[in-house]
Amino acid sequence: MLDPNLLRNDLPALAERLRASRGFTLDVEAVQALETERKQLQVRTQELQNLRNTRSREIGKVKAQGGDVAALLAEVAGFGEELKANEQALQDAREALERIALEIPNLPAEDVPVGKDEDDNVEERRWGEPRDFDFPVLDHVELGARNGWLDGETAAKLSGARFTVLRGQLARLHRALAQFMLDLHVSTHGYEETNVPVIVSADAMQGTGQLPKFEEDLFSTMVGESRRYLVPTAEVPLTNMVRGDILDADDLPMRLTAHSMCFRAEAGSHGRDVRGMIRQHQFEKVELVAIATPAQSDAEHAHMVRAAEVVLEKLELPYRRVLLCTGDMGFSARKTWDLEVWLPSQKRYREISSVSNCGDFQARRMQARWRNPETGRTEPVHTLNGSGVAVGRALVAVMENFQQADGSIAVPPVLQPYMDGVDRIA
Numbered sequence: 001m002l003d004p005n006l007l008r009n010d011l012p013a014l015a016e017r018l019r020a021s022r023g024f025t026l027d028v029e030a031v032q033a034l035e036t037e038r039k040q041l042q043v044r045t046q047e048l049q050n051l052r053n054t055r056s057r058e059i060g061k062v063k064a065q066g067g068d069v070a071a072l073l074a075e076v077a078g079f080g081e082e083l084k085a086n087e088q089a090l091q092d093a094r095e096a097l098e099r100i101a102l103e104i105p106n107l108p109a110e111d112v113p114v115g116k117d118e119d120d121n122v123e124e125r126r127w128g129e130p131r132d133f134d135f136p137v138l139d140h141v142e143l144g145a146r147n148g149w150l151d152g153e154t155a156a157k158l159s160g161a162r163f164t165v166l167r168g169q170l171a172r173l174h175r176a177l178a179q180f181m182l183d184l185h186v187s188t189h190g191y192e193e194t195n196v197p198v199i200v201s202a203d204a205m206q207g208t209g210q211l212p213k214f215e216e217d218l219f220s221t222m223v224g225e226s227r228r229y230l231v232p233t234a235e236v237p238l239t240n241m242v243r244g245d246i247l248d249a250d251d252l253p254m255r256l257t258a259h260s261m262c263f264r265a266e267a268g269s270h271g272r273d274v275r276g277m278i279r280q281h282q283f284e285k286v287e288l289v290a291i292a293t294p295a296q297s298d299a300e301h302a303h304m305v306r307a308a309e310v311v312l313e314k315l316e317l318p319y320r321r322v323l324l325c326t327g328d329m330g331f332s333a334r335k336t337w338d339l340e341v342w343l344p345s346q347k348r349y350r351e352i353s354s355v356s357n358c359g360d361f362q363a364r365r366m367q368a369r370w371r372n373p374e375t376g377r378t379e380p381v382h383t384l385n386g387s388g389v390a391v392g393r394a395l396v397a398v399m400e401n402f403q404q405a406d407g408s409i410a411v412p413p414v415l416q417p418y419m420d421g422v423d424r425i426a
Contacts, residue, residue, distance in 0.1 A: 001101050001364040007031060021108050021326040023116070027100075034097050041090040048083040052076055102206070103213055106361040108326045109335040115325025121338070122325070127309070128318030130342045135405040139345035140396040141276040144170060146407045147426075150276070162266065162281045164392075169425035173398070173411065174284075176418035178259045178391045181286040181311055185388055189307040191257035191288060196237035198261050199228045204240040207366035208383075209332035209358075219263045219281075230263035234287035235385040242291055243366040247381060249373050253292040253300050257388065259284065277392045278350065284391040290384040293370055294360070297382040301357040305337045308353040308388045314414045317397050318342040320349050334359040339389070341397045352393045355386030 006014045015026040055076045059069045108114075113122050144150025149170035155163035166174055185191040199221065205211040210218060210232060219230040231237060238256045247254070262283050273279035288307060290300045305321070312319045324336040333356035340349035360380035363369070369378040402410040408426035411419055419425075 001361060002104055002107065003360075003364070004101070007097070007101060008035060011035075017107060018104065021112075021114060022105050023327060024105055026104065031097070031100060034093055034100075038090065038093040038097065041086055041093060045083065045086045045090055048079050048086060052079040052083060055079065099212075102211075102365070105331045106329075106334050106358060108329065109357070109359075112329070112335050113323065113325045114327075116327040117325075118328050120325040121328055122323045124321045124323055124337075126318070126320045127313060128316070128342070130318050131344065131401060133344065137344045137400070138403060138407070139276065139343075140399045143399050143403055143407060143409065144276075152276070159281075162279065164277050164280060169422070170395070170399075172419060173409075173415070173425060174391060174395050176415045177394050177398070178284060178286055179418050180314075180415055181388055181391070181394075182257060182259055184311060184314070185257045185286065185288065185307055188310070189255070189303070191255040191307075194238060194241075194256050194258045196234055196241075196258050196260060198231045198234075198237075198263070200231055200237055200240070201228060204236055204243070205229050207240050207243050208236050208362050209330075209365065210236065213331060217265050219265055231260065232264045233262050233285060233385075233387075234258040234260040235289060238287060238289040239291075239362060239383050239385060240366060242368045242381065245368055246378055247291070247368075247370040249293065249370060252370060252381070253290050253296050255300075256289045256291075257286060259286045259391070277396050280392065286388045286391060288355075288384075288386045288388040291368070292382045292384065293372075294379070294382055297357055297359065297384070300382075300384050301335065301337075301355070304384055304386045304388075305339070305353075305355040308339055308355055308386055311389050311394075312339065312341060312352070315394065315398060315412050316414075317394075317401055319352070330354070330356060332356070332358045332361050334361065341393065342401065343397060344400045344403075350393070352397065353387040353389040356384065358383045358385070 011028055011031060015028050018024040018026050055072055059072045059076065062069045062072065113120065115121065141150060147168065149167050151165040151167060155165045182193055186193050202211055205218065218232060220227055221230070238258055262285050264281060266279060266281065288304050290304060292300045309321065319339050319341045322338045322340060324338055329336045336354055336356040338351050339353040341352040343350050359382050362383045363380035368381050370381050371378050398412060399409050402412060404410060406426070408424050411423050411425060416423055
């Protein structure tokens with residue numbers, strides 16, 4: 001959520017910034033009308049509260065003097081009825097303004113390139129050289145089907161489209177990838193391993209920006225009258241761990257990592273990547289989250305994207321780093337780097353990690369604050385999140401980049417200790 005002062009004091013300029021950078025149309029007249037109504041109702045509510053209090057004191061004085069208080073009591077009753085109606089109207093106006101505010105995306109940082117879509121993203125660097133193959137390259141589905149390792153048919157029987165059953169050595173390689181990533185982030189990059197729920201409340205989803213805007217992309221469940229949501233990423237529970245808290249400066253930055261299931265309805269994917277494991281309803285990620293002060297924010301962002309890069313470098317997977325333009329960033333992000341891994345079967349780079357600095361946008365929604373020792377006041381923290389990295393897509397990249405002419409798959413050296421020394425699966 002943006003700073004409310006922007007909506008109250010700088011609305012036309014805010015609307016223009018959102019239009020130019022995000023392509024987002026803010027209904028300025030509707031916001032202005034609601035804000036005018038809110039101010040008028042707030043002033044009248046305060047007037048009525050003062051009148052009621054004044055008349056109540058007068059009643060006490062008249063009673064003490066033995067006078068008739070009937071007229072004053074009637075007047076106070078009238079104030080009470082009007083006050084009750086005004087308080088409800090004021091609450092309604094505030095909630096209407098909040099609903100609008102919850103639909104407004106974050107403002108991009110000043111150094112984010114302006115653009116409409118992924119074509120306007122800026123490639124910053126590449127690492128590694130794509131391998132030259134002297135045999136026909138297979139994609140991960142063909143490689144997995146040879147040994148029954150990757151079974152989409154059984155998954156469809158169990159759950160429908162966009163699910164996968166992994167078997168045997170491929171399932172073990174998938175597990176090895178997650179363990180390797182967790183160990184790396186904890187031992188090398190200073191993240192605390194965390195195990196979090198994958199079913200969360202609507203408040204948690206609202207806190208990180210998934211609700212109300214993206215409800216159609218979420219899986220939910222009802223238990224009695226209570227609706228809960230399956231997390232699209234461990235970012236949601238990890239970030240919400242500080243919801244409503246006031247943190248000490250000495251405890252920041254806070255770095256958290258978790259390996260979790262993730263669930264996405266992919267409502268807007270329109271049939272893209274239906275083959276294999278690229279775009280699934282259920283998948284796994286190792287997530288990175290940081291909670292920081294504003295002064296620490298940019299350094300934490302660079303630290304986080306580097307942590308994700310090291311994963312790919314140790315796996316010996318060629319990748320490129322891309323700075324997203326304003327039109328391609330996520331709703332809550334103010335700046336995002338994507339890492340894209342090389343897939344030989346597609347002869348192109350595909351996203352495997354998205355690392356975002358959300359500034360104070362999520363913190364305002366969650367009421368997550370820190371106490372600034374210089375002022376003694378509480379301020380919103382900054383939140384950051386990124387994939388470190390997507391486990392399924394890492395598996396796809398390893399399968400394709402390390403495939404052999406006989407259909408076997410070489411195990412990257414860094415993963416062999418997690419596979420009891422196995423250097424090839426066949």
